[in-house]
Amino acid sequence: xxxxxxxxxxxSIRDRGLLYGDGVFRTLCVCEExxxxxxxxxxxxxxxxxxxxINCPDFASLSAELAGLMPAHPNAVFKIIVTRGLSARGYAPxxxxxxxxxxxxxxxxxxxxxxxxxxTLRLCGLRLATQPRLAGIKHLNRxxxxxxxxxxxxxxxxxxxxxxxxxxxxxxSNIFLxxxxxxxxxxxxxxxxxGVQRDRVMAYAGNMGMAVEVRDVCLDELYAADAVFxxxxxxxxxxxxxxxxxxxxxxxxxxxxxxxxxxDESWLN
Amino acid sequence: xxxxxxxxxxxSIRDRGLLYGDGVFRTLCVCEExxxxxxxxxxxxxxxxxxxxINCPDFASLSAELAGLMPAHPNAVFKIIVTRGLSARGYAPxxxxxxxxxxxxxxxxxxxxxxxxxxTLRLCGLRLATQPRLAGIKHLNRxxxxxxxxxxxxxxxxxxxxxxxxxxxxxxSNIFLxxxxxxxxxxxxxxxxxGVQRDRVMAYAGNMGMAVEVRDVCLDELYAADAVFxxxxxxxxxxxxxxxxxxxxxxxxxxxxxxxxxxDESWLN
Numbered sequence: 001x002x003x004x005x006x007x008x009x010x011x012s013i014r015d016r017g018l019l020y021g022d023g024v025f026r027t028l029c030v031c032e033e034x035x036x037x038x039x040x041x042x043x044x045x046x047x048x049x050x051x052x053x054i055n056c057p058d059f060a061s062l063s064a065e066l067a068g069l070m071p072a073h074p075n076a077v078f079k080i081i082v083t084r085g086l087s088a089r090g091y092a093p094x095x096x097x098x099x100x101x102x103x104x105x106x107x108x109x110x111x112x113x114x115x116x117x118x119x120t121l122r123l124c125g126l127r128l129a130t131q132p133r134l135a136g137i138k139h140l141n142r143x144x145x146x147x148x149x150x151x152x153x154x155x156x157x158x159x160x161x162x163x164x165x166x167x168x169x170x171x172x173s174n175i176f177l178x179x180x181x182x183x184x185x186x187x188x189x190x191x192x193x194x195g196v197q198r199d200r201v202m203a204y205a206g207n208m209g210m211a212v213e214v215r216d217v218c219l220d221e222l223y224a225a226d227a228v229f230x231x232x233x234x235x236x237x238x239x240x241x242x243x244x245x246x247x248x249x250x251x252x253x254x255x256x257x258x259x260x261x262x263x264d265e266s267w268l269n
Numbered sequence: 270x271x272x273x274x275x276x277x278x279x280x281s282i283r284d285r286g287l288l289y290g291d292g293v294f295r296t297l298c299v300c301e302e303x304x305x306x307x308x309x310x311x312x313x314x315x316x317x318x319x320x321x322x323i324n325c326p327d328f329a330s331l332s333a334e335l336a337g338l339m340p341a342h343p344n345a346v347f348k349i350i351v352t353r354g355l356s357a358r359g360y361a362p363x364x365x366x367x368x369x370x371x372x373x374x375x376x377x378x379x380x381x382x383x384x385x386x387x388x389t390l391r392l393c394g395l396r397l398a399t400q401p402r403l404a405g406i407k408h409l410n411r412x413x414x415x416x417x418x419x420x421x422x423x424x425x426x427x428x429x430x431x432x433x434x435x436x437x438x439x440x441x442s443n444i445f446l447x448x449x450x451x452x453x454x455x456x457x458x459x460x461x462x463x464g465v466q467r468d469r470v471m472a473y474a475g476n477m478g479m480a481v482e483v484r485d486v487c488l489d490e491l492y493a494a495d496a497v498f499x500x501x502x503x504x505x506x507x508x509x510x511x512x513x514x515x516x517x518x519x520x521x522x523x524x525x526x527x528x529x530x531x532x533d534e535s536w537l538n
Contacts, residue, residue, distance in 0.1 A: 001282060010279035011287065013270060013350070013371050018280065020411035021290030052412070053419065081282070084415075089378065091411065091418035091440060102282050109358065129398035129460075130432065133416055141410035142289035142360065143321070146353075147402055149360035150322065163399060171360060191398075 002065055002103040015100055017083030020091065021140035023100070024048040025081040026196070028233050029108065033074045035066055036233065040196045045080060048137045053093065054084045057101050069103060077234055079104045083140070111235055115156060118241025118251060119230070122155030124148040124171065127163045130190040138193045145171050157230055159222075159243065162191050167217040173232040174198040177225035178253045182211045184221070197231035197261075204260050227253035236261030271334055272371040284369055286352030289360065290409035292369070293317040294350040295465070297502050298377065302343045304335055305502065309465045314349060317406045322362065323353045326370050338372060346503055348373045352409070380504055384425060385527075387510025387520060388499070391424030393417040393440065396432045399459040407462045414440050426499055428491075428512065431460050436486040442501040443467040446494035447522045451480045453490070466500035466530075473529050496522035505530030 001009040016022035026041040042059050049056035062080065069078070081104070085097040126148045134141065144160075148171045152158030158171040169175055169192045177184040183205040188194050202212050222228060227248055228240040239254040241247065270278040285291035295310040304310075311328050318325035331349065338347070350373070354366040395417045403410065413429075417440045421427030427440040438444055438461045446453040452474040457463050471481050491497060496517055497509040508523040510516065 003282065009282050011282055013272065013278050013280055013373055015287070016415075018284070018287045018350070018352075019294075019409065020415050021409055022412060022415050025288075052416070081287070083287075089375070091414040092422050093415060093419055104282055106358070126402055129400035129403075131398035131413065133395055134398075134412060139412055140288065140290055141412045143291060143403060143408055143410045144400065145360040146285075146289050146291050146362060147321070150362055153361050 001105060002069060004100060004102070005061075005065060011100060011102065012086060014087050015083055016085060016087045016093070016097075017081065017100060017140055019087050021142070022052070022093070023054065023081055023083030023140045024052065024138055025079060025140065026138060027077060027079045028196075030070055030073060030076050030078050033070045035070065035078065037196050037200070038063070038066065040199065041080070041233070044138070044194070044196060045082060048139065049082055049099075051137055052084070052139065054082060055097075055099050056082055057099065062101070065103060069105065073105050075108055077106050077108055079106070081140070109234065115235070115238055117239065118248075119156035119238045121157050121159050121170070121228070121230070121240045121243040122152045123244055124151050124158040124160050126151060126160070127165075128160050128168050128191040130162050130164070132190055135191050136188045136194040138195075156238070160192075161219070165219065167219060167222055168192040170230045170232075173230040173235075173238070176201060176229050176231070177217065177222060178227040178229075179221070179225050181209075182213055184213045184215070184217060184225075186217045187215050195231065196233055197236070200260055201231055201257060204257065208256070227251065229254045229257065231261075270371070270373055271338060273369060274330075274334060280369060280371065281355060283356050284352055285354060285356045285362070285366075286350065286369060286409055288356050290411070291321070291362070292323065292350055292352030292409045293321065293407055294348055294409065295407060296346060296348045297465075299339055299342060299345050299347050302339045304339065304347065306465050306469070307332070307335065309468065310349075310502070313407070313463070313465060314351060317408065318351055318368075320406055321353070321408065323351060324368050325351055326368065331370070334372060338374065342374050344377055346375050346377055348375070350409070378503065384504070384507055386508065387517075388425035388507045390426050390428050390439070390497070390499070390509045390512040391421045392513055393420050393427040393429050395420060395429070396434075397429050397437050397460040399431050399433070401459055404460050405457045405463040407464075425507070429461075430488070434488065436488060436491055437461040439499050439501075442499040442504075442507070445470060445498050445500070446486065446491060447496040447498075448490070448494050450478075451482055453482045453484070453486060453494075455486045456484050464500065465502055466505070469529060470500055470526060473526065477525070496520065498523045498526065500530075
């Protein structure tokens with residue numbers, strides 16, 4: 001663990017990350033001392049910081065910190081958090097605030113192998129609020145995800161709709177529908193988190209000649225899809241075998257995307 | 270500063286308060302070693318914890334900590350934060366999580382005396398998202414307030430509407446309209462923070478024989494009100510002298526509520 005470049009595992013109780021959730025984060029896997037898609041994660045971290053007006057540390061310095069941590073943790077999950085830094089007084093951010101940045105490291109989760117061949121998805125009762133100013137950003141205001149995760153703890157993943165009933169994402173993943181030769185994923189301009197793997201899947205589908213549609217998705221479309229799958233940067237890709245009463249027995253349509261998440265050069269770099 | 274009952278000013282980077290904003294807080298004034306409305310603040314803290322499924326420390330233990338801190342800080346702003354505690358793995362809360370609780374203390378802000386006789390209120394461009402599951406709770410997911418405060422930094426306070434255009438609250442205050450013999454304040458069942466002073470003002474108005482209406486409020490009603498005022502537990506009550514192009518020159522209607530915020534027994538206990 002590293003806090004502002006120094007070994008440590010605490011932050012000030014006056015850090016705006018704690019006081020207001022005023023910060024952003026990204027989670028990535030390190031595999032055999034290789035940080036998976038680090039440049040893509042950094043780009044999103046930086047973009048998210050810019051949307052909130054937080055000064056993001058530069059790529060070279062974060063990369064150097066990452067390189068220093070990996071030898072002792074060659075296979076692990078790394079989380080980078082950047083907050084707006086210490087609070088002066090009240091909600092208004094001080095323009096000269098020095099951001100806080102920290103790394104946390106945890107073991108790669110030991111998911112059952114069966115999840116790679118199909119998971120159960122459960123509809124969460126909680127609906128995501130629509131806030132265009134925060135949509136897409138992986139910020140530290142994640143109480144909706146906490147409450148939703150508690151609701152869906154007995155399924156492999158929870159499905160989140162927004163307050164208008166549109167399909168948005170999984171509690172900790174992005175969602176994709178395959179319908180004929182089209183790959184469909186929800187538009188995240190009102191709410192949701194835009195993950196690195198979402199970009200990779202869309203680019204890959206485009207390269208395969210599939211039509212990629214980023215738009216509003218309703219529940220009926222999800223039920224009617226030929227295949228549904230979930231992605232995040234820790235578990236990679238999970239095909240959905242069951243959502244509520246709907247089952248997908250033929251997972252071959254999803255298999256073509258699995259290659260993106262195998263332990264090959266594409267996954268590692 | 271006290272963290273889990275022990276002097277300190279740091280928390281773990283694995284605390285869910287930082288990772289997800291998974292916690293609640295309250296801010297109160299201590300005046301001549303008397304904590305203003307502490308039982309009311311505690312009740313709201315506890316209610317908010319219950320809504321999120323967080324175990325709130327009991328009244329006696331928090332009161333004892335407060336009593337221990339006050340002699341060294343007889344006139345100060347005290348903030349109590351309760352988080353769900355350390356994270357196990359991911360968003361889902363562990364049922365056995367031991368909450369973190371901490372006190373932070375800061376000087377009473379030196380507001381210009383002129384603010385007590387009328388402030389400027391500015392309409393924020395940011396609209397509050399509507400999330401009934403979190404509405405009213407003073408939780409640590411406060412990025413909307415941060416962005417709104419940055420927008421309205423050149424006014425004394427910012428006015429927040431929700432995404433449907435209803436009047437909700439100030440960035441750091443609750444709002445009241447006086448219209449004839451009615452006291453009107455926005456319903457906070459979709460978004461917003463229900464402050465301790467809001468309850469006190471409503472009870473006081475009822476005791477005075479005013480009709481108290483808690484309901485949806487539109488901007489036109491705000492413009493047309495006889496008087497408008499803001500409350501929070503640090504500045505007390507601020508009459509609104511100007512909101513955008515509308516001015517209120519006669520502040521006598523608000524004066525009857527000022528007594529609630531004077532340094533008298535009512536304010537201190």
